[in-house]
Amino acid sequence: xxxxxxxxxxxxxxxxxxxxxxxxxxxxxxxxxxxxxxxxxxxxxxxxxxxxxxxxxxxxxxxxxxxxxxxxxxxxxxxxxxxxxxxxxxxxxxxxxxxxxxxxxxxxxxxxxxxxxxxxxxxxxxxxxxxxxxxxxxxxxxxxxxxxxxxxxxxxxxxxxxxxxxxxxxxxxxxxxxxxxxxxxxxxxxxxxxxxxxxxxxxxxxxxxxxxxxxxxxxxxxxxxxxxxxxxxxxxxxxxxxxxxxxxxxxxx
Numbered sequence: 203x204x205x206x207x208x209x210x211x212x213x214x215x216x217x218x219x220x221x222x223x224x225x226x227x228x229x230x231x232x233x234x235x236x237x238x239x240x241x242x243x244x245x246x247x248x249x250x251x252x253x254x255x256x257x258x259x260x261x262x263x264x265x266x267x268x269x270x271x272x273x274x275x276x277x278x279x280x281x282x283x284x285x286x287x288x289x290x291x292x293x294x295x296x297x298x299x300x301x302x303x304x305x306x307x308x309x310x311x312x313x314x315x316x317x318x319x320x321x322x323x324x325x326x327x328x329x330x331x332x333x334x335x336x337x338x339x340x341x342x343x344x345x346x347x348x349x350x351x352x353x354x355x356x357x358x359x360x361x362x363x364x365x366x367x368x369x370x371x372x373x374x375x376x377x378x379x380x381x382x383x384x385x386x387x388x389x390x391x392x393x394x395x396x397x398x399x400x401x402x403x404x405x406x407x408x409x410x411x412x413x414x415x416x417x418x419x420x421x422x423x424x425x426x427x428x429x430x431x432x433x434x435x436x437x438x439x440x441x442x443x444x445x446x447x448x449x450x451x452x453x454x455x
Contacts, residue, residue: 203218
């Protein structure tokens with residue numbers, strides 16, 4: 203296996219692949235979580251490369267090699283800006299992939315903030331052939347409301363006016379796939395979520411899954427795995443299930 207630190211479209215990435223691959227090998231973009239970094243998900247990449255999938259792991263804005271010195275409280279206020287920025291950067295990475303290779307399929311996956319971002323990408327981009335959403339939330343507006351309530355409970359004074367919050371909701375609506383569930387278009391998607399997750403509550407993704415499931419012609423192309431004991435952390439069985447699903451759907455003809 204080959205692991206390279208590279209710069210794609212001014213975005214630091216880890217490019218993970220093997221000598222056996224060629225320009226037609228499928229590619230997956232894997233997105234990390236909040237306050238994490240690209241190298242924290244190498245175990246996903248290792249499993250996928252073993253299955254014949256080239257993996258690109260970027261650093262999100264203000265994370266990893268792009269990190270500043272902002273305290274977590276200030277970073278929290280940037281959460282949705284980072285998500286929206288990452289959605290646009292995913293398209294830049296896709297263009298770079300197209301310039302370098304001719305993959306038969308291209309997928310996206312991520313954990314936590316990365317899973318949330320992947321949901322927005324499914325709303326925006328038809329080129330995604332398969333997706334893995336770990337601890338994500340397709341309902342952007344609903345998650346933003348939940349976060350605001352949690353900040354209020356914690357006694358955190360937010361520097362936002364009601365007008366600014368309304369503007370934020372208007373922006374997020376553009377990326378909220380729950381407002382246009384037909385955008386999934388029968389594409390293979392796997393969700394993984396811990397039932398005890400209080401950071402990104404399971405109800406957001408589960409409600410969306412239950413809404414779109416009846417419209418899938420092939421039920422095996424849409425899966426939702428619930429771990430009854432887990433909180434906001436993907437365990438090994440979850441990682442194995444997600445990489446097995448993605449490997450299958452990205453490598454099959």
